[in-house]
Every structure is written in structure tokens, then in C-alpha cells.
Amino acid sequence: MIGARGPRLGAVEGLGEEDQKIITLARSARARTGAAEGAAVRDETGRTYMAATVDLPSLRLSALRLAVAMAASSGVTALEAAALVSEAGAVSSEDLAAVADLGPQAPVFHAGPDGALRATAQP
Numbered sequence: 001m002i003g004a005r006g007p008r009l010g011a012v013e014g015l016g017e018e019d020q021k022i023i024t025l026a027r028s029a030r031a032r033t034g035a036a037e038g039a040a041v042r043d044e045t046g047r048t049y050m051a052a053t054v055d056l057p058s059l060r061l062s063a064l065r066l067a068v069a070m071a072a073s074s075g076v077t078a079l080e081a082a083a084l085v086s087e088a089g090a091v092s093s094e095d096l097a098a099v100a101d102l103g104p105q106a107p108v109f110h111a112g113p114d115g116a117l118r119a120t121a122q123p
Contacts, residue, residue: 079103
């Protein structure tokens with residue numbers, strides 16, 4: 001949507017509003033913590049879960065795997081979509097496998113830190 005001041009902040013060409021929302025949430029999680037990655041997932045009821053990379057001496061989790069774990073620990077049984085915001089060139093196979101556990105058909109949107117969509121992967 002373009003208004004008098006230009007495109008709406010966070011708008012991603014070709015994505016629906018709900019998919020844009022999870023990219024925005026993933027960007028927010030990354031920015032809030034200064035982490036390498038931010039991620040968000042949406043369940044079958046529309047609830048969202050967001051996370052940032054955890055990099056502690058005794059625990060390391062990618063943002064996307066943590067977002068999936070947060071959804072699973074809340075009782076979610078199906079994911080509709082996922083988003084990862086990172087500098088990485090692609091979504092890791094481990095991250096895709098985590099999404100596939102709850103959403104074998106869920107698209108995984110990979111965006112850069114600026115929110116620009118880089119790729120859409122399928123688990």
C-alpha cells in the first residue's frame with residue numbers, strides 16, 4: 001500500500017498481511033536483543049511466537065528452532081508459516097527440519113535485516 005509518504009513500513013511485495021506480520025515480528029525480535037537472527041512462527045489458529053538467537057556458553061539455539069520450540073511448548077500441533085531474519089545466505093537444514101516437525105507444508109520466509117524477502121523455502 002502506498003500512501004502520501006511512500007510505501008508502508010515493512011511491506012513486502014507479494015506477501016499477504018499475515019505473512020508480512022511474522023517477518024516484522026522476526027525483525028523486532030532480532031533488533032530488540034541485537035541477536036544474529038530473529039524468527040517468528042504462526043500456528044493454525046493465527047497465534048504467533050517470536051524468538052531471537054540464544055548464544056550462551058552452555059546453550060546455543062537458532063532463532064527459528066527456538067520459535068518452533070516455544071510454539072510446541074505452548075501446545076501447538078500445526079504451523080502455518082515461519083519467518084527468519086538473518087544475514088545468512090539461506091535457512092539451515094536444521095531450521096527447516098524443526099519447522100517441518102509441526103508444519104510440513106509451512107512456507108519459511110527468509111528475509112534480510114532490512115526486511116527484504118530473500119527466499120521462500122519449504123521444509
